[in-house]
Each structure stands twice: as structure tokens, then as C-alpha cells.
Amino acid sequence: MAEGDGDKTLRKIAEAFKDLANVVTDSHNAEVNVQVAPFSRACSLVSPLFSCLGVAFKFAEMDYVAKVHDLAEASNSIQTLQSMIDLDVQAVSVRNGGSHTRNLLRVKRGLDMVRVLFEQILVSEGDSLRDPASKAYEQVLAPYHGWAIRKAVSVGMYVLPTKEQFLKKLNEDEASAKVHMQTYVTASTPLIQYIDKLFLSRDLGIDW
Numbered sequence: 001m002a003e004g005d006g007d008k009t010l011r012k013i014a015e016a017f018k019d020l021a022n023v024v025t026d027s028h029n030a031e032v033n034v035q036v037a038p039f040s041r042a043c044s045l046v047s048p049l050f051s052c053l054g055v056a057f058k059f060a061e062m063d064y065v066a067k068v069h070d071l072a073e074a075s076n077s078i079q080t081l082q083s084m085i086d087l088d089v090q091a092v093s094v095r096n097g098g099s100h101t102r103n104l105l106r107v108k109r110g111l112d113m114v115r116v117l118f119e120q121i122l123v124s125e126g127d128s129l130r131d132p133a134s135k136a137y138e139q140v141l142a143p144y145h146g147w148a149i150r151k152a153v154s155v156g157m158y159v160l161p162t163k164e165q166f167l168k169k170l171n172e173d174e175a176s177a178k179v180h181m182q183t184y185v186t187a188s189t190p191l192i193q194y195i196d197k198l199f200l201s202r203d204l205g206i207d208w
């Protein structure tokens, strides 16, 4: 799928993450277990957003897609995010390049980036995406990126489409987009917190 393609990209993202949030916030569950398969599927629904933001973020898309793909592969043999992390802990491979756990941390940051981006779009007045995108990047990803990547991203910020062009590619009007973005913001928050807790409760840290 190249762009929005009449496919309800935003609605699909919103619904998939709402389902995951329901798992995380279900108080009837004594033990919460997010399955790797639906998690990676939901994460892959985010990928079409990159092409709607223009060619400048192609390199971000490639990195994100590869990591989500790794999680999808992992789901063939590993059931839950929790057991995926525990296997890496046992193998002492948590921080190794390309480990499932490391990729999960990167993908989680991608989800957080989208969350803050949507949050900022929802409160922004004008038609520019530059402020929302810059704020989200500064807050979520920039602290972990070296000079060269930060520089490339800041150049990319100047060739972002306008909000109107972005929504058009997604086949949304302002009102429907707002609803789906808000749903994603609300749903992704507890999910991201859940993933952070998986790391922090094992003393793995989330700032690397």
C-alpha cells in the first residue's frame, strides 16, 4: 500500500491499538499478557503514515519496518512480549544490535513519536505539520539520535506536506481524522506505559 489508498489507514490504526489497550487495561485480568502477533500487526499498520509524510522520511520508514518485521518473525515462535524479553534476558542479548527486545524498545519509541505527533496535531491551529512533527521528534527520538540523524530529520521537516495534504492522502476530513487520532492517543498511552514497565521491572532501562 503506497499511500492512504482509500484504505482507512487512520481508522485501522485506531481500532488495532484500541484492542491492544483493552488487553492492557482489562482489570479482570490478574496477569496482563500482550501477544507479539497482534502487537506487531498493529505496529505494521502505522507504516503507511510515512509515505503520507513524503519521501524525506523514507529512511525512518525502512528502519521502523525492518524492526516491526523482526517482531512479526518472533511471533512465529514466541507468544507474549513478556516472554520475548525474558528469552533475551536469559541469553544476555537484550542490548545486542537487532535483538527482539532492542527492536521492541525502538518500535515503542516509534509509537510514542506518533502519539505525540497526533497530540500536537490535535492542538495545533495552523496548516503546518512542522511544529507538531518537530515537537514530537525533539521529545521522543532526538535524545537517542546522533548529530547526523538529527540533522537529516531537521532538513526533512522543511519538506513535510501541509496538514491538509496529509489528511487528503489519508482520505480523511478534519473531523474524522481528529476522532481517529484521539482514539490512538488514548489507546497507545497505557500500551506504551505497559511496555516501559516490562523493561523497568526487569531493570533493563528504557534510555538506551
Ligand code: 1PZ
Pocket: 049, 050, 053, 057, 059, 060, 063, 064, 097, 098, 102, 103, 106, 107, 109, 110, 111, 113, 114, 117, 133, 137, 141, 144, 149, 153
Ligand atoms: C512527522 C515527522 C515524522 C518524523 C519522523 C522522525 C524520523 C525519525 C528518524 C529515524 C531515523 C532512522 C534511522 C535509524 C535510527 C537508528 O539509529 C535507531 C536505533 O536503532 P538500532 O541501533 O537499534 O538498530 N532507530 C530508531 O531510533 C528507531 C526509529 C523509529 C522511527 C519511527 C518514527 C515513527 C514516526 C512515524 C511518523 C509517521
